[in-house]
Amino acid sequence: MELSRRQTLALASAGAAAGLVARAGGASAAAASGDDPYEPLLARAAQQLTGGAFDPADPDFAAALTALDTQAAAWWRQLDTSAGRTALWADLSPASDPGMFGQSYPRLRTIATAWATPGTSLTGQAAVRDGLLDALRFLHTTGYNASRRETGNWWFWEIGAPRALMDVCVLLRAELPAQDRDAYVATVARFVPDPDRRTNSPTLAETGANRTDKAVIVALRGLLAGDPAALALARDGLSDVRDKGKNSLFQYVTSGDGFYRDGSFVQHSDVAYTGTYGSVLLGGAGQLIALLAGSDWAVTDPAVEVLYEAVERSFEPLLFDGVMMDSVRGRAVSRERARDHVDGAAAVAHILQLAEGAPDAYADRWRAAAKGWILRNTRTPYRTLVGIPDLARAKAVLGDRTVRPADRPDGHFVFADMDRVVHRRRSWACALSLSSRRIAAYEAGNGENLHGWYTGDGMTYLYDGDDTDVFGDAFWPTVDPYRLPGTTVDTRVRADLGTGGGTGTFRPQNAVAGGAVLDARHGAAAMELIADGSTLRAKKAWFFLDNAVVALGAGITASDGRTVETVVENRNLHAQGAPRLVVDGHRQSSRQGWSAALDDARWAHLEGTGGYVFPSGGPLRALREERTGTWSALNTGADTAGSTTPVTRRYATLWFDHGPSPASASYSYVLLPRASAAATLAWSRSRPARVLANDATVQAVAAPRHGLLAAHFWAAGSVDGLGTDGPGTVLVCRRGGDVTVAVADPGRTATELTVRLPFAVRKVVHADDTVSVVPGRRPVLTVRVGGSRGHTHTARLR
Template sequence: MPNPLSRRSALLGAAAVAGLALWERPAEAAGAAAFDAARERWVSLLAGGSYDAAYTDKTQAIEGSANAVLRKLKPTPDRPSLWPDLPLDDPRTGNFNRAYNRMRTLALGWATPGTAMHGDRQVAEIAVSALDFLYEHAYHEGLDQQGSNWYWWEIGVPRSLTDTCALLYDGLPQDRLERWLRPLSRWCPDPERRVTHPGVIETGANRAGKAMAVAMRGLLTHDARLIKRARNAVSDLLRTTSGPGDGFYRDGSFIQHGVYPYNGSYGVDYLESVAKLIAMLSGSPWEIPGIGNVYDIVDRSFVPFIFDGLMMDCVRGRQISVQGHRDYHSGQKAVEAILTLLEAAPERHARRWRPLVKGWLTRNQVTPFDTLAPLASIARAKALLEDPSVPVGPRTTGTYVFADMDRIVHRRPTWAYAIAMSSERIGAAEAMNQENLRGWYTGDGMTYLYTGDLTHWNDELWPTIDPYRLPGTTVDTRGRADLAHGAPHLPRTPWAGGVALDGEYGVAAMKLIADGSSLRAKKAWFLLDDAVIALGTGIQASDGRRIETIVENRNTHETHPPLTRGDGWLHLSGVAGYALLDGVEAKVIREQRTGRWRDIDKGATTGGDETPVTRHYTTILLDHGVDPRKARYAYAVLPDASIAQTAAYGRRIKILANSGTAQVIARDNLLAAVFWRAGTVETGHGPLTADGPCTLLVRRDHKRVRLAVSDPSRTADEVKITLPWPVKSVKERDRGVRRTKSAVKVDVGGSRGHARTAVVRV
């Protein structure tokens, strides 16, 4: 097929002759070269810069997808439709958004070096006719939304359309380009404002997505004002917020839609857009100021949630129900963004990130990066993997408390454990656009265990797991209707949060107030170096139904692995041991479960298919009976433990209290406590007292004691902690920590649940 010298090639040659001098002039003086060079940089991020035989498989996959779009293209003006399965007469179906996505796929095949259709004039002419058709019948400035999703009009189509025009630029008539982009002046004129809801100021991923579309329109039409508008909108996003509401918080939390943790979905979309904008405008007259903040955001808000290239589901919100967006898709997008940022990252970040990303790519052989990412990112990943100077970094370890979104992540060298809570500040589960229809309990203390089995969470889990029995939760066994699109469920309690110490230990606690039920419970988790201890107390209900606590519900794929039971313990081969610490017998259910993605997502553009899928599950639960009164539980989860270690574990841990006043454990030189209200607990070394609500970690090393305190209830101004040993002095301390007689006082008012730490001499 013909492949004439393109405007892109000529431009890049001219830019090489001119050198960097063209960037030293302001936009107005630089002229067309500045716009076109930035656009070409964007195209290289999407389609790769030149053909490389090493990526033949990827090139063939891109070509195959583009050819499928081309082969099925059958314009029908009377209906109207470009493809028979996407009629365009009703925008509420979202078909017009899908149609522009297909055009982007076709354009990517045309622009990717090495494909048979690369630069083909006939394919470009077909694309021009198709874009004319879509302008006439699906998306122009005079249309009405007819109640369809605002997102398609203001972000979805603008992003696909501007990408398509950039990719096809060398084969497009200029007058047509301006015509197709004209609707964006109505539907996406300003990254900061929502056209269809004028009172809404865009935040987070939505603003970043709009900024991409506005910037690209500016580059395509040589309008510097649009690029500046996009740049300024993104600059605002790089600042952290103290809330409430959307944005990045200093502790790494990311909130979207007002009350939902979304680092792994909307947050990733934000990071991807910003990283590409930074790369696209780098060195241009429109460089984004203040980009140093984005590097810190990566460390705080994304690295703790990436496990061997997978994004933890506890921060993916309703996207867990979307068949085409699994944890490895979100993880790949985050890795891709970090690889893009690495091109210009300060050395102090790049020095950490290179081994980190190399470790993710090396360990995740289940979902290879080169099957998901664009060519440019694959090339960067390949270069990193082949660089002998960069070691394969180990897994991230540490304990991370995200007080501003009720999430805690505990990471050890071979496993990780995340806890998703909710409160009057953070919604329990989001259902929107008929997505996440059965996510009732995903924010009610659900626990997420990550091990060497990288397929557990992404192997058809969400349509097949029993949604009434999610691990970590205490639930009323009532039947429930699908979650409705509407107001969030915010439990009527401030109690959710925790504290960490030395990056090795943590405490989490939440007061459960069940939705639509009289069920109440106080739940705590103690995160140790080799185990997670879960305590529950005050479990009560009065609706005449059975109450259960789910210790585990494990997807074991195509078989039931060996399960060993002993006196007060169970061991699931390849997963973990489970020690029952209060003598209560556990019930085990081993079953095959069948479901369909369509059961949990009926969204217009995301809805899952009707194909039944089946997986094996081992469920371990504690039955509290019907209408329990002050029931309790105590168990330990021992990831990667052997049978012998599991059988012996009960002797290693001491439960000092499990009451409505306090839940406290001791092991070796560590005390970990939740004080729901003022109280005292005997430790064997002396009493441990708190005069108000708090979570507390105390670690003694001879005469030095390290302690960390927080108030997840956010109701106290200060908390006085009396340790089992008289305090002689405070050696190191955060602001607001002081000695009072032989105790320690901690100012927690206004801390928003964040920790205060100190080192004291006893």
Template sequence: MGWYSRRVFLQVSGVAAVGGLLSGRSSAEPRAAGGVPDGAFELLRRRWREVSAGTGFDAAREPYRSRLAEIGARAAAYRDAMEPGAGFLWRDQPFPSFVATPGRLRAMARAYVLPGTGVTGDATLAAAVATGVDHYRRRVYAAGAEPYGNWWHWRIGVPGKLLDAVLLIGPHLSDRRRDALRDAVDHFVPESVLDRYSDRSTGANRVDLCVVTLLRAMLTSDPGKAALAVSALSPVFPYVTEGDGFYQDGSFIQHTTVPYQGAYGVSLLSGVAKLLAVLRGTPWQVTDPHRQVVFDAVERSFAPFVHDGFCMDLVRGRGLSRAPYGDHERGREIAAAVLLLGDTASAAERARWRGIVKGWALRDTDLPMLAAAESTDLAFHARLAAILDDGAVPASAEPTGHRLLTMSARAVHRRPRWCAALSMASHRIGHYEHGNGENLRGWHTGSGMLYWWAEGHGAQYSDSFWTTVDPYRLPGTTVSTLRLPDGAGEGWGDTCPPGRWVGGATDGVYAAVGQHLNGLESTMEAFKSWFFLDDAVVCLGAGITGADGVPVETIVDNRRTGALLTVDEREGWAHLDGHGGYVLLACPGLRTLREERTEPAPVTPPEQRPGPGRVTRSYATLWLDHGVDPVSASYAYVLLPGAGRAETRARATTGGWVRVLDNTARRQGVHVPSLGITAVNFWNGGATGALTASAPCAVLVREYGDGTATITVSDPRRTLDELTVTWHRPVAAVLLRSPNLTTATTGRALSLTFENLADRSGLAQTVTVRLG
């Protein structure tokens, strides 16, 4: 038995009634002032307990009965092992213990309020939480103390957990201890942090600060604090054109330069969902009409990056380097937030979202969502189980089509049997993010990394990929092999290259995407294009130049697999069994490597790297060597996800299915007759094939069998006041104009003039015509 005696606690605290723990009101609760209706804060606290601890499941049924018993046993063990000392609350967690100690206190409080834990309503447990919170408050989180280390712990992480814990145990926290915690929170989280929407008080951080402020309001029934929490939330909602937040194209940015749906975005979505659920029907209900932006973000910003239940790593910032299967964990968190948000959404949105989440859960076979939820979130488990069992909720299939998010330099291409995603860097989006000792070797994730998944590949980048892959050979990238130090470049995503031409044109089905790439801390420069088709991605590179005194390489692929690799140099193709094929159109000799790679010794403390320890994984690497200090080197190859060996060989030996029109540092373009597609990335104005452009732009032409065609144009640099694109093809009439089209001339050729494309944030303009 630890420092606390169960008998002493029973003598001091008495026995709390179990009934009404989630909904009852105690006479010891402070009363609100300022004309707030009776019971308003009681309702807030009850709602919070339901959202925080979880509800909606039958504690007497499995798997909840066993899981609740485990939660209770762990909480009791924490209680019994508590041994408050000058430098710790638990001996194995010396102060400051910003994460573990507040986390254990909250876990104990949740066990106290949840049914069926074996310690439900146990006064000794609640008293231990109260004593533990006060001890931590006095020793670490004391009013007047100077914060050190990461600011986030002091303003969000620690107060959020401590306030959550004391709200769950209710009257077991004395007035004196409550007021002392109030003063500590007010010291570290003054109202001034919500005065301006800038710096560390934007996006997900602002939502978290609003949650802390609302919890602080509930602690002392402070209507002013509750009103502040709601009013301070409003700047999160509107679309932004720079900095942190949601963009109209679906991008979500945090830390100014990092696409972050898969970490900070999840926190924002979850936090807003909790706030809306707790505040609904109270005097502080959120009524800001711009809140619809967050509802729209479910399908505009989050769903595009969730594939078969996991969240793609290219929107996870430095978090991609954490524990294995973190992408599946983030996908599960997005699903949970979406279902909770659905409680305050329209009926139509709620119905769609349930179908989307059901589809994710059914397709995530690598780390099944329902089973994983059993050990992490019982309330979500209950919601998800009900949806999976409900035949009236149809499971949504994976969508097909292309999403190009120009403001975050990301693209996602979905076809019926495969999916690909592209991660780039630009003058506004960093090469990568590192910070807090995390993701120190993610240097080249923004150098055109091409992720792809065929059927059954949901764990390709999940199972220890980031700790075992060669960081200089990420698939799809072109890199200088110059050795870089861990954490090269500025931290927190401030590694933006100068290139502005990053983006492309898409009609929603196919796409021409390009990146003017400048290497990280390197002289290397390259012009890279990807043309996304039905069953292939055509990859072009040109103007590849470097003066670092080392070779420059383009990584055709680097798959985590031990599958058989076949290479036919004479016919120009390669195939990886069970994965896909590669057709070499115009490349230096293909280099290959089969190797076993073992995770290196951790570069961060072990407690920050949960997982099974050092592991070994098999890799098949295919790359192109452009030589030392290349000048205007180039490549052209085709990726065929999911293709068989015979299909790959047929593509390599059958000419004419794709024609490279141009592959230089001025223009890159292809023609695909079977799809009626002509696509060109104009790095400079000029002519390629049947297309001419007056300035740098991206153009995608698609001819249909009914005598019509679409011309899709964009300004990836976002600098053009005027652009004229000419298609040397007879056109009879313009059927559908785009907003920025000012002049259209038809006849023996089509000439289109657009104005003010710089104001369109790189978004494409599509014009529909009837062919002559």
């Protein structure tokens, strides 16, 4: 295979670094002979773990080295070497339990990495080497071996333990007795024979991130065993050669797990999971591509372009200054040690890793984007979140003057295939988390995400370039889970989710969730709320403009006798924050515990966040409070459990009180991110965006300054001359003589949708194949929405 310039440079660097790693581990230089096709790749695998050569005097590398050394040395000191031990560490006992050996192997990997990395207190120490060899034998005898059958969580047996075990074997390979190596490889071959199937359920084909993880595991055991067939299995697993590409990672799917052409990523059949499983897939596939490059088992599938395109389609819109948006992290939001900054840094690292082997046209853009993310996030610097290998790639980009940092993206993104919407401007972003009978409202299980009840009910995430920690700073253990921004909720007490084994999802019964995008800049979205375990029903819509988000609710009805609320804002003010809250020009109390009923409020401003306008007034409620919680209340998972240490954060909350058992209640509010108090007052008076309708038939907004009319029709109807013969989302922009129309059917219930425009059109400039236009004084568009899975159809007219 012909290597690109970047691949050649990457491989040359890997080769030099691998030599350093081998010397640190005491390996003989003669071990890597030119006749051995496996040792050079094993050296490359070791370099992927240690980062290879670096300058320990560099402050960034010194800090990363200290972090590695501190953790590895602590676990080394705590390692139980007594004859009668039942575990390697007291908190991971007994080692026979899958959750315990599943967590023990990663700790051994950390120790082995420190042993193989120059400059740590454990580097090359014979005692450490011997202790690692002994610990591996103990775990093999006591917990993880080929004679056992799977119990408990399959993941520990088929991904968690084997991956860490193979990594340790790679690092220790020159010191690992052949008998031990063969036993460990045989164990992994027993539980991960190929990337294609779930071993404990052989009829279940692996998909997405799980397939990627297994492909890497099979490749590493193939290298350790010198087994070319295993290496071919690993390579072919990415493309799913076994099943003729059915579960290939290099394809756009139209249902189930994987990347969609619109940028969506789904795992577990119905969960929006770009930020965790999607990132793992990107990282694992990128690692395997780099590992096998230039060998007889190199990945040559031309469809790998799908993975390259996913960086900009799937990941870039969801990374805000290197922070991964929580709307696509699923149950991972409940993990104390994996907050949004951590998962964001992992995604950036995976993108930079993939860039090493990608064509320059892709790689140059990715490096520019990564440089921007890293430089802008000064609140939680990237260098504090990654290890030496990822830090080395980042420093190379930061030090390259030819790489200009890219700006934040500016646009509107509808991920119709995973019920997510993202609206981005240069200094802020708004993400919308919806759900339907197609996409889960939440995933919980194995003790994770115990309070995720309302995260998919229209939760609105507002990101600000001046405060990238708003959701990462202990938001989830301290926020009131019944008052998530953007949601309309029945205030009944809920039981914890996911307390049993295994994971599960909840999909509501509504069909409508999603919307349309106009000129990649403006958008409208809607969701029918059919509450879980309640009679609550509501029709909710959002309209995304240049500097504002208009939120409407109508038909809010329930008959359970409980209060129903719609939450406008519930802002994390951090541990000591006390920003000014001004309502209708009057400064409100900054005292914790203060609350007020503001029935006639027309606008409000929260210092440091922005403004809020209430076109139809109250009944608005406001509250300042300090809330204390623990991560353990959200997550009791075997390997992700949160701490029991209380944390406290302050919140400013605004909500509409619809009262008990409302009948056709409604609300309207406008978010003005980063607006000043004066700008908020001016907006509330001039109303540059007007609510034209807000009922159970149509919800609509007009922004005359932009020539924009946007509506979601719940049924056939009309507003301001714009009409449809059925449900759908329509945006029309008229500037001068040019007209752009965008139409979508987020409910996916229609075959065709007829749209009538309120002004004359004389010609069609361009129209999608699915759009037919009859020009004239009252032009009519016929849009074939059937089978389009809620995606947008457009036409340009004059």
